[in-house]
Amino acid sequence: MKLSTTKQLFPILLAAFGFLLMQGCKPKGAQSAVSGDAASKVYVAPGKYDEFYNFVSGGFSGQMSVYGIPSGRLLRVIPVFSVDPEKGYGYSEESKPMLNTSNGFVPWDDLHHIALSVTNSEHDGRWVFGNGNNTPRIARIDLKTFRTAEIIEIPNSAGNHSSPFITENSEYVVAGTRFSVPIGDKQDVPINTYKENFKGTVSFIGVDKTSGKMNIAFQILTPGINFDLARAGKGKSAGWFFFSCYNSEKANTLLEVNASQKDKDFIMCVNWKKAEEYAKAGKGVKKAVKYAHNTYDDKTHSATSTMMNEVLVLDPKDCPDMIYFMPCPKSPHGCDTDPSGEFIVGSGKLAATIPVFSFTKIQAAIAAKDYDGSFDGIPVLKYASVLHGEVQKPGLGPLHTEFDDKGNAYTSFFVSSEVVKWNVQSLKVIDRVPTYYSVGHLSVPGGPTKKPHGKYMIAYNKITKDRYLPTGPELAQSAQLYDISGEKMKLLLDFPTIGEPHYAEAIPASLIMKNSQKIYKIEENKNPYAALGDKYARVERKGNEIHVYMTSIRSHFTPDNIEGVKLGETVYFHVTNLEQDWDVPHGFAVKGANNAELLIMPGETQTLKWVPEKVGVFPMYCTDFCSALHQEMQGYIRVSPAGANVPLTFSTGNPAPASTEKKDTIKNK
Amino acid sequence: MKKIFNISFLAVILIIAGCNNDKKTTGESTTTDAITPSGGQEAVKDDESAKDVVKVAVGSKDHTTLVAALKQAELVTSLSNAGPFTVFAPTNAAFDKLPAGTVDGLMKDDKKADLQNILQYHVAVAGYKTENMQDGQVIGMANGDNITLSVKDGKVMVNGTATVVASVPASNGIIHIIDAVLLPPAKQ
Numbered sequence: 005m006k007l008s009t010t011k012q013l014f015p016i017l018l019a020a021f022g023f024l025l026m027q028g029c030k031p032k033g034a035q036s037a038v039s040g041d042a043a044s045k046v047y048v049a050p051g052k053y054d055e056f057y058n059f060v061s062g063g064f065s066g067q068m069s070v071y072g073i074p075s076g077r078l079l080r081v082i083p084v085f086s087v088d089p090e091k092g093y094g095y096s097e098e099s100k101p102m103l104n105t106s107n108g109f110v111p112w113d114d115l116h117h118i119a120l121s122v123t124n125s126e127h128d129g130r131w132v133f134g135n136g137n138n139t140p141r142i143a144r145i146d147l148k149t150f151r152t153a154e155i156i157e158i159p160n161s162a163g164n165h166s167s168p169f170i171t172e173n174s175e176y177v178v179a180g181t182r183f184s185v186p187i188g189d190k191q192d193v194p195i196n197t198y199k200e201n202f203k204g205t206v207s208f209i210g211v212d213k214t215s216g217k218m219n220i221a222f223q224i225l226t227p228g229i230n231f232d233l234a235r236a237g238k239g240k241s242a243g244w245f246f247f248s249c250y251n252s253e254k255a256n257t258l259l260e261v262n263a264s265q266k267d268k269d270f271i272m273c274v275n276w277k278k279a280e281e282y283a284k285a286g287k288g289v290k291k292a293v294k295y296a297h298n299t300y301d302d303k304t305h306s307a308t309s310t311m312m313n314e315v316l317v318l319d320p321k322d323c324p325d326m327i328y329f330m331p332c333p334k335s336p337h338g339c340d341t342d343p344s345g346e347f348i349v350g351s352g353k354l355a356a357t358i359p360v361f362s363f364t365k366i367q368a369a370i371a372a373k374d375y376d377g378s379f380d381g382i383p384v385l386k387y388a389s390v391l392h393g394e395v396q397k398p399g400l401g402p403l404h405t406e407f408d409d410k411g412n413a414y415t416s417f418f419v420s421s422e423v424v425k426w427n428v429q430s431l432k433v434i435d436r437v438p439t440y441y442s443v444g445h446l447s448v449p450g451g452p453t454k455k456p457h458g459k460y461m462i463a464y465n466k467i468t469k470d471r472y473l474p475t476g477p478e479l480a481q482s483a484q485l486y487d488i489s490g491e492k493m494k495l496l497l498d499f500p501t502i503g504e505p506h507y508a509e510a511i512p513a514s515l516i517m518k519n520s521q522k523i524y525k526i527e528e529n530k531n532p533y534a535a536l537g538d539k540y541a542r543v544e545r546k547g548n549e550i551h552v553y554m555t556s557i558r559s560h561f562t563p564d565n566i567e568g569v570k571l572g573e574t575v576y577f578h579v580t581n582l583e584q585d586w587d588v589p590h591g592f593a594v595k596g597a598n599n600a601e602l603l604i605m606p607g608e609t610q611t612l613k614w615v616p617e618k619v620g621v622f623p624m625y626c627t628d629f630c631s632a633l634h635q636e637m638q639g640y641i642r643v644s645p646a647g648a649n650v651p652l653t654f655s656t657g658n659p660a661p662a663s664t665e666k667k668d669t670i671k672n673k
Numbered sequence: 674m675k676k677i678f679n680i681s682f683l684a685v686i687l688i689i690a691g692c693n694n695d696k697k698t699t700g701e702s703t704t705t706d707a708i709t710p711s712g713g714q715e716a717v718k719d720d721e722s723a724k725d726v727v728k729v730a731v732g733s734k735d736h737t738t739l740v741a742a743l744k745q746a747e748l749v750t751s752l753s754n755a756g757p758f759t760v761f762a763p764t765n766a767a768f769d770k771l772p773a774g775t776v777d778g779l780m781k782d783d784k785k786a787d788l789q790n791i792l793q794y795h796v797a798v799a800g801y802k803t804e805n806m807q808d809g810q811v812i813g814m815a816n817g818d819n820i821t822l823s824v825k826d827g828k829v830m831v832n833g834t835a836t837v838v839a840s841v842p843a844s845n846g847i848i849h850i851i852d853a854v855l856l857p858p859a860k861q
């Protein structure tokens with residue numbers, strides 16, 4: 005009996021365990037979709053460095069963040085278009101001009117896209133550019149200091165979305181306007197005169213080869229449509245730029261419906277070499293505009309804002325063979341060129357296919373005038389003539405495509421929440437993986453260059469429901485890291501991001517880390533308010549202003565006792581950090597200031613403006629834990645009533661106990 | 674039943690093993706191994722910053738005994754820290770003035786605590802510049818004992834025995850070079 009029971013039970017148990025086994029190993033949800041060796045692939049041991057820097061747009065945070073890949077560790081948040089009280093960016097007198105625009109001081113923007121500088125279509129690790137969407141601007145960040153070095157405003161533009169993509173040798177970054185707007189003198193027009201009065205522009209912003217300094221070289225006037233994304237050609241197509249555009253219906257209301265009427269919108273092909281020639285040949289018209297150009301000087305540690313008043317505009321009517329439209333299905337979003345420069349991938353948000361265009365065929369069609377009519381006088385190339393082929397039924401809602409080093413493309417699908425890997429030549433789908441959830445942009449290290457590093461792919465997702473511990477109605481948006489070294493993509497890691505990540509780029513660490521600056525040399529400090537040593541520390545009255553020329557070094561301020569300020573006066577603390585030691589900033593804050601702190605790098609001078617509103621003694625202190633005696637790094641400033649006769653005095657260091665009011669100071673000269 | 678239990682136990686093991694199989698397939702490191710900081714801040718590669726008190730001492734040919742002693746006493750990491758430090762740095766000649774065999778004795782492993790005590794008696798966690806030093810000023814040192822300064826005609830002496838012959842600023846403090854070794858007061 006016993007034996008037979010066992011015999012009967014055994015198959016049942018076996019079946020049960022078989023079921024458990026299947027349940028146990030089958031990917032049920034996101035957690036179990038991760039392969040067993042994922043942790044070891046993203047583990048970067050303490051003291052070891054990540055292999056790649058990942059520069060990630062912060063979206064509506066207005067900033068750019070830097071992560072290590074494969075660990076997903078946040079290394080830095082770089083303030084770009086938004087004020088950052090943590091670093092005093094936009095609060096210190098020196099940094100305020102960086103955020104100046106033709107609309108005055110704008111403390112926020114929406115940073116969507118990243119463009120790392122390139123030489124011969126490969127990352128060179130010098131600068132990273134970011135776009136300001138709302139008040140059209142482009143910023144350049146210096147990768148020696150990881151600081152915003154320059155911001156240029158774009159006139160005749162609104163919603164600078166199609167930006168800041170970059171040409172093969174960083175000759176230009178571009179700025180295509182999302183919104184078409186009234187251009188020229190007639191600004192006050194009825195909105196429903198869109199079709200006659202609204203125009204688009206794409207701007208080419210020159211980048212100086214050595215300094216990186218930007219200037220708006222020329223703008224191309226376009227029909228009144230919406231520009232979305234863009235990519236430069238590479239290699240054979242390097243002289244061309246491709247811009248996706250939608251709303252060829254020219255709707256000015258309810259675009260959700262009205263801009264989705266037509267079967268096809270366009271990718272606009274710009275022969276920028278030709279445009280450059282036209283600009284040089286004087287074919288453009290200088291138009292009166294107003295835009296700010298802000299630069300940060302590493303020697304004066306100060307930003308300067310210059311208001312510019314002219315821009316060169318090229319009208320395609322006067323410049324034949326400069327731009328062409330290429331039909332692309334259903335409101336194209338992504339517009340990406342493959343590493344060879346031969347293929348241009350359009351991603352129609354509402355399309356059921358991914359069209360892949362051939363640069364060779366585009367050139368042949370142009371040469372043969374193989375047109376399908378024109379759009380606002382601009383030739384439209386015949387779809388069938390320029391098409392390499394279509395990826396059929398790849399997924400729902402294609403958005404963006406990146407490339408690896410093996411001829412494969414990776415396209416994100418927002419609606420079906422997945423990434424699809426396909427071969428650029430054969431157009432065959434190779435693999436697909438889910439994302440969690442609703443993916444936007446993708447980044448492969450070196451993905452937009454001639455030489456991608458086909459090891460990782462990072463997906464930036466819009467929705468994070470249930471992925472992390474809940475934190476109320478809003479959750480941190482996420483990035484997901486995939487291993488793409490094999491045939492199949494493998495999910496390795498989730499990591500949270502700041503703001504909303506849109507486009508991102510990743511670059512080998514070796515291209516940047518060797519150039520990273522450690523200090524600002526004190527002998528090169530040319531800030532006019534610097535005190536280059538304790539003996540230069542002083543307090544001066546200039547009319548209604550009190551200027552405190554203060555020094556900070558472990559672990560004191562000089563001066564640290566100030567008296568004689570009167571209510572109604574404005575105090576400027578010019579604080580020079582005398583340290584010459586890597587990673588030893590000093591902070592500065594004063595009680596009650598309607599302002600942020602200063603965070604002053606070694607060798608740098610920064611200024612905090614303070615308008616006292618009360619009589620009293622106000623403490624000030626170092627906010628960045630600098631040393632064992634950080635907590636001792638403090639001082640006082642006394643504010644007296646407007647009519648008081650307290651003389652202006654300042655001092656530091658008084659070992660003897662205070663006896664009377666005035667005799668106890670060591671005067672600084 | 675026992676047998677069933679055993680079989681099912683085996684099955685569980687198989688399940689675990691089955692699910693874990695691919696765990697064993699990696700071993701390859703994905704990270705940049707180029708620089709792997711080991712030890713404390715003294716190991717940080719940095720040719721741009723000003724030198725800290727340790728690097729200043731290392732760069733002085735008159736302080737080889739002090740540097741060797743700091744290493745033996747394992748104080749290099751601490752003194753490469755953010756500080757701020759005031760270091761009274763006896764010269765080689767100052768060490769030579771000690772009774773024969775004193776330094777050699779202190780450099781023995783079993784005397785490490787004594788050496789640490791003496792060296793910490795030369796370090797204050799604060800930035801004391803000579804211009805801020807007062808006659809009769811008492812300063813608490815890192816080992817817990819005090820020194821007393823005398824300032825006469827601009828000459829600073831420590832405990833009445835060692836003269837400050839020069840002062841050298843460093844990134845994380847200041848070094849006052851002295852011509853005699855300071856000996857901590859005998860314990861009560």
